[in-house]
Amino acid sequence: MHKLTSLLLPALIALLALAGLPRAEAAGSSRKLEQAQVVFSSAMRWSDYEAAWQMVDPEVRAEKPLTDLELERYKQLQVSSYREGGNGELEDGTIARSVEIGVINRHTQAERMVRYQERWRWDPKAKRWWQMAGLPDFWDGK
Template sequence: MNRILRPLVLTCLVLLLAACAGGGGQRSPRDQMLYHYVSAVRWSDFDAAYGFLDPAWLAANPMTDAERERYRQFQVSGYEVKSAREPAEGEYEQVVEVRVVNRHTQVEKLITDRQRWRYDAQAKRWWLASGLPDLDAAR
C-alpha cells in the first residue's frame, strides 16, 4: 500500500507546488487597462476601444459617424505586440501589429499601430493618447 500511496502523494505535492509558483502576482493597473483594450480590439469592438481614448485627444480629434462605420467594416484577425517601452514615469509606448480583414472584400491587411499611453493621476487610470489604429495605414 505504501508503494502505491507514496508516488500519488508526491505527484499531488508537485502539482500543488507548480500551481502555487505559477500563480504570479496581481496585474498592475496599466497591464489591466492594456488587457481590456486588447480584448476590445481583438473582438473588433471598436466602440468599446473608443472608451479607452484620452479625453484630450478626443477633444482634438472627434470621431465622425462615417469613421465609426469604417471601423465596423473590419474584423480583427490578429494583434501582436512587437515592442514596448516606458519612456518616462506615467508614459508607456508600444508598437503593435494588427491584422484586419475587410468584411466586404475579405482582404486582410497588416497595420502597424504605434500606441502612446499616459497615466492620469487625477482619474487614476491610463488613457490611449494616440488614437485607434489607422485603418488606412497598411504596410
C-alpha cells in the same frame, strides 16, 4: 529605555510604510497599465471599436472626435490578429507599445497587416491609464 522604544517603534513603522508608498503606487500603476492594455486589446480583438474608443484619452477624443462615418468605416473591418510587443517608457513618462494588427475587409475578404504604436499616459487624478494614440489608422497605407 522601554518607554522610548515603545514610542519610537510606531513612528519607525509609519516611516517605513511611507517610504514604501511610492513603490506600492508604482506597482499599482503598473498593474493598472496591464489591465488597461488588456481591456483595449480585447476590444480591438473583438473589433469593438466603440469600447476601444472609450480607452482613448479624453483630451484626444475632444480634440479629434470619432465621427459616425469613421465609426462605420471601422465596422467594415474585422480584426483577425493583435500581437503586442513589450512596453517601453518614453522620456516624457508615457509608455509606448508596438502592435501588429491583422485586419480583414468584411466586403472584399482581403486581409492585411498594420503596424501601430500605442502610447499610454497615467492620469493621477483619475488614477488610470489612457491610450493617447487614438484608434489605429487602417487606411494610411503604411
